[in-house]
Amino acid sequence: MSIEKSSHSGEHRELGGSAGLPERFENPGLEPHRHRLADSDPKRAKRSERQIALIFTISILASIAGVVGYAVFPVDIDRASVLNVRWSTLVVGLGLGIGMLGIGVAAVQWARALMDDGEKIEDRHPMSAGPAAHQQSLEILRQGADEANIARRPVLKGAIAGALALAPLPFLVPLIGNLGADWDISKFKRTAWAPREDGSGDPERFFEGTYRYLARDPQDTKIRAADVTNGNIVHVIPHGLPEEEHYLEEKAKAVVLLVRVDPSILKEAPERADWSYDGIVAYSKICTHVGCPVALYEQQTHHVLCPCHQSTFDITDAAKVVFGPAKRALPQLPIKVDPEGYLYAAADFDEPVGPSYWQRER
Ligand code: FES
Numbered sequence: 072m073s074i075e076k077s078s079h080s081g082e083h084r085e086l087g088g089s090a091g092l093p094e095r096f097e098n099p100g101l102e103p104h105r106h107r108l109a110d111s112d113p114k115r116a117k118r119s120e121r122q123i124a125l126i127f128t129i130s131i132l133a134s135i136a137g138v139v140g141y142a143v144f145p146v147d148i149d150r151a152s153v154l155n156v157r158w159s160t161l162v163v164g165l166g167l168g169i170g171m172l173g174i175g176v177a178a179v180q181w182a183r184a185l186m187d188d189g190e191k192i193e194d195r196h197p198m199s200a201g202p203a204a205h206q207q208s209l210e211i212l213r214q215g216a217d218e219a220n221i222a223r224r225p226v227l228k229g230a231i232a233g234a235l236a237l238a239p240l241p242f243l244v245p246l247i248g249n250l251g252a253d254w255d256i257s258k259f260k261r262t263a264w265a266p267r268e269d270g271s272g273d274p275e276r277f278f279e280g281t282y283r284y285l286a287r288d289p290q291d292t293k294i295r296a297a298d299v300t301n302g303n304i305v306h307v308i309p310h311g312l313p314e315e316e317h318y319l320e321e322k323a324k325a326v327v328l329l330v331r332v333d334p335s336i337l338k339e340a341p342e343r344a345d346w347s348y349d350g351i352v353a354y355s356k357i358c359t360h361v362g363c364p365v366a367l368y369e370q371q372t373h374h375v376l377c378p379c380h381q382s383t384f385d386i387t388d389a390a391k392v393v394f395g396p397a398k399r400a401l402p403q404l405p406i407k408v409d410p411e412g413y414l415y416a417a418a419d420f421d422e423p424v425g426p427s428y429w430q431r432e433r
Contacts, residue, residue: 109184119184123177127230130173137166137241167241174234187218259423263309263325264416276311278415285414286310295412299351304368305329326356327404330386338388346405353404354390355424360397362426399427
């Protein structure tokens, strides 16, 4: 190994000397520095400054629009509609995204067009953290601020401060707004599957006006037991759920997984013996860990898996937890078949659906 001094920059390079490696190479050095128009033309610099201020302004407006959108399209549980949720998600997402993107684009443009772009050569030296080094660091920071021309560009200074201050708002305002939300868990004790006590339900949607039919999600078509084949999983909602107030809440609580297995492998407690129909079982689709939709079915093991943290439930054994952080089995929906072969819910879930970390009364 030999040491060679570069002819261009004066740097020293180690050269390979063994077989197969190049004997020597030239250090290409630095490309000649190209001055930008904004460096010498104050008008161009001013134009760049206005462009950057405009991008920061767009960021500010987007952040404000995100907050306003959150207020205009309420998504709280009592007033939410599907349209509100869509608009709120769109506006808050765009506000947050454009707010953050605007800061990034403006910062890059500022660096490209206005900051000092001269090449610097910095010699390496032993690391030390004494007072002198500390002083030097402060000096470098001060110099950086000078080179960024912050002090001489009050418009940009105000614009960046405004954009940085407002960009987190579309994230923080919904967060703070939800702190006072109604977390009444009694709502989880009753779902749309609960039979109508007065038997006044629409016969198309209710068996004998009382029991809600099972339907495919999202087609909302009733399900014949004969159509549920062995090994398949069917995603189910209550048939004919009216799209009115609380629709989303009711639908979210009532989603179900329907699976058919060989009846001989079902381990059913005596009190649950009539909750299944010919090997067809129905369980809440809401994971009892923190509420993700349990949706993956392993035909060989008859396990359903939650994709969020891999909680695994055994369909053949009352959907008990066999793996993962969930601490409670999936609630079961007792099902029966009407004279025409359609499946309906004979009762509500056996216990509240959803995460089990909430306090519950059985
Ligand atoms: S939400 Fe299902 S495992 Fe965490």
